Each structure stands twice: as structure tokens, then as C-alpha cells.
Amino acid sequence: MTMSKQKVLLQLIILLIVIEVLLAAATSAQITSPPLPSPPPPGEVEVKPGCQDKCGNVSIPYPFGTKEGCYLNEDFLITCSSTYYPSKPFLRTSDIEVTDISVDGKLYITLDTAAQCYEKSGQLRAGYTNYLTLSKFFISNTDNVFVAVGCDTYSYIFGYKNGNYGYTGGCTTICDSIDYVVNGSCTGIGCCKTPIAQGMTSFDVRARSYYNHTNVSSFNPCSFAFVVQEGKFNFNRTMLGSDYLINAKLPVVLDWSVGNETCANVEKKQVMNYTCQGNTTCNDFENGYGYRCKCKDGYQGNPYLNDCYDIDECKDPDLNTCKQKCTNTEGNHTCSCHKGYHGDGRIKGEGCTPDPTFVIQIVVGGGDSSSGFHNMRNHVVLPVSDGR
Numbered sequence: 001m002t003m004s005k006q007k008v009l010l011q012l013i014i015l016l017i018v019i020e021v022l023l024a025a026a027t028s029a030q031i032t033s034p035p036l037p038s039p040p041p042p043g044e045v046e047v048k049p050g051c052q053d054k055c056g057n058v059s060i061p062y063p064f065g066t067k068e069g070c071y072l073n074e075d076f077l078i079t080c081s082s083t084y085y086p087s088k089p090f091l092r093t094s095d096i097e098v099t100d101i102s103v104d105g106k107l108y109i110t111l112d113t114a115a116q117c118y119e120k121s122g123q124l125r126a127g128y129t130n131y132l133t134l135s136k137f138f139i140s141n142t143d144n145v146f147v148a149v150g151c152d153t154y155s156y157i158f159g160y161k162n163g164n165y166g167y168t169g170g171c172t173t174i175c176d177s178i179d180y181v182v183n184g185s186c187t188g189i190g191c192c193k194t195p196i197a198q199g200m201t202s203f204d205v206r207a208r209s210y211y212n213h214t215n216v217s218s219f220n221p222c223s224f225a226f227v228v229q230e231g232k233f234n235f236n237r238t239m240l241g242s243d244y245l246i247n248a249k250l251p252v253v254l255d256w257s258v259g260n261e262t263c264a265n266v267e268k269k270q271v272m273n274y275t276c277q278g279n280t281t282c283n284d285f286e287n288g289y290g291y292r293c294k295c296k297d298g299y300q301g302n303p304y305l306n307d308c309y310d311i312d313e314c315k316d317p318d319l320n321t322c323k324q325k326c327t328n329t330e331g332n333h334t335c336s337c338h339k340g341y342h343g344d345g346r347i348k349g350e351g352c353t354p355d356p357t358f359v360i361q362i363v364v365g366g367g368d369s370s371s372g373f374h375n376m377r378n379h380v381v382l383p384v385s386d387g388r
């Protein structure tokens, strides 16, 4: 009986110690961890008042718009077709489907492939062309590549600048057996690719064959050629024998800009209709003419529609560089440390180091009497160092 009473007492003491250790841990965590960040605000699409901000699931930010008064000018018209569910956006009045628009100057569309398919006899079974004609925007030379797929295939891309002939490119892909075709490899055996030139507003793509696929008909009846977003087309052997590329809608990236002047000219001549708003910079545009507006660093918003506004970096852990305390400033933020710490407070800088007295108390606990410090914290920390 007395034994069990002692046991209970022992358990009680252990419990008390455990609670104290937990308390100590909780207290020190409160002191060393930075304040909990709140989640970043949801992305908002900025449009003119009364304008449609979405078509189906695609956001339509200004300068694009679905009707007069909503877009900057007709080049930025998006036709939202409700004959689909969900509705689908198309570029101006074309049948070019838009899949995404970014305010930083990219327009994402999908296009078919050019193809030629042959019967075993060498008769042409089906031919498809692939061309794109733009009036204002440009085919991004940095985001797209030209690709051909086939085993008896040569291909062309004819590029045009504003309707005038620009350049011819192309590549060849040959294979006499499927065994040498490597999945994922686009280097001339089953698949070939080549960059496209800068400044093109239109292209016309052709797929051709040397022997009408007669030597390879058992595994590859078609030649294909197309422009596609770099990294979004992963060649594999199955494509040589399947209809996949005949029906595929492949992603292509366009560059858009406003006006037809450079930033220097626009700013110098104080051109009418200069579109960049407050807290923005004007950026020249490499792949063609016109300029782009961009919010200054530390600001966000739609630079074509409203003044860009200050980002509160302190609210977004991905944006602020602070270890402990963050204070938002106009266009930037500053970092500092809690009481009892020193340093510049920046994660990639000095960070925050506990002041000397603090180090002794936490790391060494009450073991070091040379510091001469004896306060509440020594008491709380002691059980932790005892537990080691």
C-alpha cells in the first residue's frame, strides 16, 4: 500500500517536471520564432469597371477585353464564345483559342499540327496545314521551338514580318527502324527541332516526306511539323504510329506589347495614349515593336489600367527577407530583430543572433555562474539541460 502511494507521488513529480519542460519549450519557441505570416492575398484580375474579367476559366486582364470600352484597342479584343461549356476565348475574331493571358506580356494559345499521312502504297491519305497570321502580336522566339516528327520527314517553317517574307527554317528526321528511336529525344531520329527567328508575326509550316513513307509504313505513316511551346512537347515513340499528333492542340506562346514605338520615343515625344500608369516602368520589347509596362519592384497591380500599388512584403513569407521582424515601407520593407537579439534581421544577411547573455542562458542554462545572471529563465531552462 505505501509502495503504491510512493509510486503515485513519483508519477506526480515526473508529471510536474514534464509540464515544466513543455512550458519551457513553449516559452522559448514563442521568443525565437518569427510572427506567423498571414496568407498572400488571392490574385485579382484587373479590368475596367463593368467588364468581363473571365471567359470560361481564362482570365481576361486589361488591355484585353471582350467588348468595346473594355479593351485598349481592337488588337486586344477577345471573343468569348458561349457555344462551348465552359465558354472559350478566341483571339479577336479568329478561331485561335486563347488558354491564358499574362499581364507581363504573354498570350497562350493552342494550334494544330501540319501533317501528311500516306497509305502503304504511297498514296497521300490526308494533308493538314498549319499556319498562324497575326496582325499585332509576335510569335515568341524565346518560348517556342519548331518541331518535326516522322521517320521519312523533312519540314519547313516560313516566317513573315507584317506580311513580308522573313525567313525559312526547318529540320529533317529519318529512321529506318523504330528500334533506334529514343523516347524523349528530339535529335533527328524520329523527331527534330530547331529554334525560330525573332520578330515574326506569321508563319506557315509544312511537313513533307522523301519516299511517301513507303519504307517505314509499318510503323510510321505520317510526317508532322509544328511550332510548340518549348518544354511542353515530350516526344515518344508511340507518336510515330498513332493519330495523336493529327488531332493534338499544342500550346504556343505569343508576345504582346502596346503601341508601336520604343520607350525612349514614347517618353521623349510625350506620345498621346501613353499607356503605362503610376509606379511603373516602360520596357522595350525585343521580339518586335511596341513597349510593355511593368510595375516597379516592390509594387503590384495592372500597370496598363491603374497605378501600381505598394506590396506589403511582410504579409507574404515568399516576398520578405526578414528573419524576425518585418516593417513594410513604400516599395520595399525593412527587417529588424526582437529584443534580446542583434543583426540586420535579413535571412540572407546577418540574420538575428541572440545577445551574449541570452546565449549563456539558453545554451548553457544555469550551469554557468560566471555570467552572474540569475533570473526566471534560468529556472525554466534548467530541466532541459538536465534531461541530456
Ligand SMILES: *[C@@H]1O[C@H](CO)[C@@H](O)[C@H](O)[C@H]1NC(C)=O
Pocket (backbone or CB within 6 Å): 057, 058, 059, 099, 100
Ligand atoms: C481551363 O480548363 C482547362 C480544362 O477544363 C484546363 O486544361 C486549363 O488549364 C484551364 N486554364 C486555366 C487558365 O486555368
Ligand SMILES: *[C@@H]1O[C@H](CO)[C@@H](O)[C@H](O)[C@H]1NC(C)=O
Pocket (backbone or CB within 6 Å): 121, 122, 123, 124, 211, 212
Ligand atoms: C507521293 O505523294 C505525292 C503527294 O504528296 C504524290 O504526288 C505522289 O504521286 C506520291 N508518289 C507515289 C509513288 O505514290
Ligand SMILES: *[C@@H]1O[C@H](CO)[C@@H](O)[C@H](O)[C@H]1NC(C)=O
Pocket (backbone or CB within 6 Å): 176, 211, 214, 215
Ligand atoms: C525507300 O524506298 C524508295 C522507293 O520507294 C527507294 O528508292 C529508296 O532507296 C528507299 N530508301 C531507303 C533508305 O531504304
Ligand SMILES: *[C@@H]1O[C@H](CO)[C@@H](O)[C@H](O)[C@H]1NC(C)=O
Pocket (backbone or CB within 6 Å): 236, 237, 238, 239, 244
Ligand atoms: C506518349 O505520348 C502520348 C501523347 O502525349 C501519351 O498519351 C502517352 O501516354 C505517352 N506514352 C508514354 C509511354 O509516355
Ligand SMILES: *[C@@H]1O[C@H](CO)[C@@H](O)[C@H](O)[C@H]1NC(C)=O
Pocket (backbone or CB within 6 Å): 183, 236, 237, 238, 239
Ligand atoms: C518508349 O515509349 C513507349 C510508349 O510510348 C514504350 O512502349 C517503350 O517501352 C518506351 N521505350 C523505352 C526505351 O523507354
Ligand SMILES: *[C@@H]1O[C@H](CO)[C@@H](O)[C@H](O)[C@H]1NC(C)=O
Pocket (backbone or CB within 6 Å): 260, 261
Ligand atoms: C505607329 O502608329 C502610328 C499611329 O497609329 C502610325 O501613324 C505609324 O505609322 C506607326 N508606325 C510604325 C512604325 O508602324
Ligand SMILES: *[C@@H]1O[C@H](CO)[C@@H](O)[C@H](O)[C@H]1NC(C)=O
Pocket (backbone or CB within 6 Å): 072, 073, 272, 273
Ligand atoms: C489614341 O486613342 C484613341 C482612342 O483609343 C484613338 O482613337 C487614337 O487613334 C489614338 N491615338 C494614337 C496616336 O494612337
Ligand SMILES: *[C@@H]1O[C@H](CO)[C@@H](O)[C@H](O)[C@H]1NC(C)=O
Pocket (backbone or CB within 6 Å): 297, 298, 331, 332, 333
Ligand atoms: C529594398 O531594400 C534592400 C535593403 O535596403 C535593398 O537591397 C533592395 O535593393 C531594396 N529593393 C528595392 C526594390 O528598392
Ligand SMILES: *[C@@H]1O[C@H](CO)[C@@H](O)[C@H](O)[C@H]1NC(C)=O
Pocket (backbone or CB within 6 Å): 277, 278, 279, 307, 308, 309, 310
Ligand atoms: C505609388 O504607390 C503608392 C502606394 O501604393 C501611392 O500612394 C502613390 O500614389 C503611387 N504613385 C503614383 C505616382 O501613382
